Amino acid sequence: MKAVLYTKVGTPEESLRIAETAKPSPKSNQVLVRVKASAITNMEYMRFGGLGPVLNLAIHATGKPLGIEFAGVVEETGSRVASLQKGDAVYGLAKGFIGAWAEYVLADEKEVSPKPGSLSFEEAGALPTGGITALGAVLAANIQPGQEVLVQGASGGVGHFAVQLAKAYGGIVTAVCSTRNVEMAKSMGAHHVVDYKKEDIAAAGKTYDRIIAVNGYHPLSVYQKLLNKGGAYVLIGGTGKALSGMAAGPIRAIGSGKKFTSAAFPFQPKRQRLEELGRLADDGKLRPFLDGVYAPDQVHEAIRYTLTQHPQGKVSIKMEF
Numbered sequence: 238m239k240a241v242l243y244t245k246v247g248t249p250e251e252s253l254r255i256a257e258t259a260k261p262s263p264k265s266n267q268v269l270v271r272v273k274a275s276a277i278t279n280m281e282y283m284r285f286g287g288l289g290p291v292l293n294l295a296i297h298a299t300g301k302p303l304g305i306e307f308a309g310v311v312e313e314t315g316s317r318v319a320s321l322q323k324g325d326a327v328y329g330l331a332k333g334f335i336g337a338w339a340e341y342v343l344a345d346e347k348e349v350s351p352k353p354g355s356l357s358f359e360e361a362g363a364l365p366t367g368g369i370t371a372l373g374a375v376l377a378a379n380i381q382p383g384q385e386v387l388v389q390g391a392s393g394g395v396g397h398f399a400v401q402l403a404k405a406y407g408g409i410v411t412a413v414c415s416t417r418n419v420e421m422a423k424s425m426g427a428h429h430v431v432d433y434k435k436e437d438i439a440a441a442g443k444t445y446d447r448i449i450a451v452n453g454y455h456p457l458s459v460y461q462k463l464l465n466k467g468g469a470y471v472l473i474g475g476t477g478k479a480l481s482g483m484a485a486g487p488i489r490a491i492g493s494g495k496k497f498t499s500a501a502f503p504f505q506p507k508r509q510r511l512e513e514l515g516r517l518a519d520d521g522k523l524r525p526f527l528d529g530v531y532a533p534d535q536v537h538e539a540i541r542y543t544l545t546q547h548p549q550g551k552v553s554i555k556m557e558f
């Protein structure tokens with residue numbers, strides 16, 4: 238089969254090459270999927286943004302196709318797979334978070350779900366990682382209908398899902414992004430949009446019941462002040478500083494009734510989350526925003542664009558070789 242192989246640590250141009258490689262065979266709990274589409278994820282952002290050698294220690298990718306998420310059609314099922322069959326349109330996560338940039342990918346049955354019928358393959362292939370992460374954060378926030386929810390980082394690969402999901406769970410959503418993304422955030426259904434280039438949420442005087450903060454751009458003390466009594470803060474991703482700042486969460490919670498948590502992608506139940514995302518998509522409440530669809534031989538360009546231009550939503554790779 239054809240695949241976009243990772244040949245060595247380096248720039249996208251140095252390390253990625255389209256080549257023939259062996260078509261994998263599913264183990265008893267796996268499915269083999271004919272990939273229709275995948276997308277750029279934060280993994281590529283890390284791998285080509287300077288963390289290639291470190292990431293290669295955790296997920297040794299040399300000689301294998303990259304690509305975490307996918308949408309496609311089941312080609313073959315393992316002997317113990319009961320919920321899926323050949324010909325099903327599905328979406329999900331590649332086994333071991335690697336291998337989706339290829340004609341065929343292996344996936345564990347528990348990390349695959351039927352593709353939402355309302356989404357194209359390109360849209361569904363861009364939903365798994367960002368969608369699962371955003372849904373995990375929204376569930377951790379335990380949003381009650383009518384609550385004021387602040388989503389910071391609202392236009393990116395995770396945040397644009399968080400805006401839609403927070404609204405779907407009943408929140409009155411204030412989205413924070415820069416000037417060029419204000420219209421996009423409104424189109425995602427945000428009730429209010431704050432342009433962080435023009436307005437400082439920390440000084441605006443408004444407070445919130447829930448805060449979902451991509452990357453945690455402010456110190457935890459600022460979020461604490463922005464939260465109403467009994468409120469909850471959930472951090473998605475984040476720099477070392479934002480993550481280490483979370484250590485102060487339990488102390489800040491004392492006496493305030495406020496909760497400080499973070500939502501980490503690898504530890505989330507994947508299949509249930511994919512099913513819930515699919516249900517919300519088919520209810521018209523969730524749709525990936527695609528900032529471009531690239532071909533496999535343009536994958537370098539797609540990664541460069543992601544590294545340098547801050548895409549709106551997600552960047553798709555249509556897997557037609």
Ligand SMILES: NC(=O)c1ccc[n+]([C@@H]2O[C@H](COP(=O)([O-])OP(=O)(O)OC[C@H]3O[C@@H](n4cnc5c(N)ncnc54)[C@H](OP(=O)(O)O)[C@@H]3O)[C@@H](O)[C@H]2O)c1
Nearest residue numbers: 279366367370390391392393394395414415418454474475
């Ligand atoms: N993408 C994924 O699939 C994925 C999956 C799991 C975990 N994660 C993690 O989640 C985090 C976010 O990823 P992402 O892909 O969504 O990032 P991203 O696409 O780079 O989005 C960053 C967002 O933050 C906004 N922003 C930038 N500076 C800001 C500031 N000073 N104040 C307020 N907002 C600001 C950006 O708005 P403007 O563009 O308008 O400036 C944009 O909306 C990362 O730590 C990542 O590792 C991502």
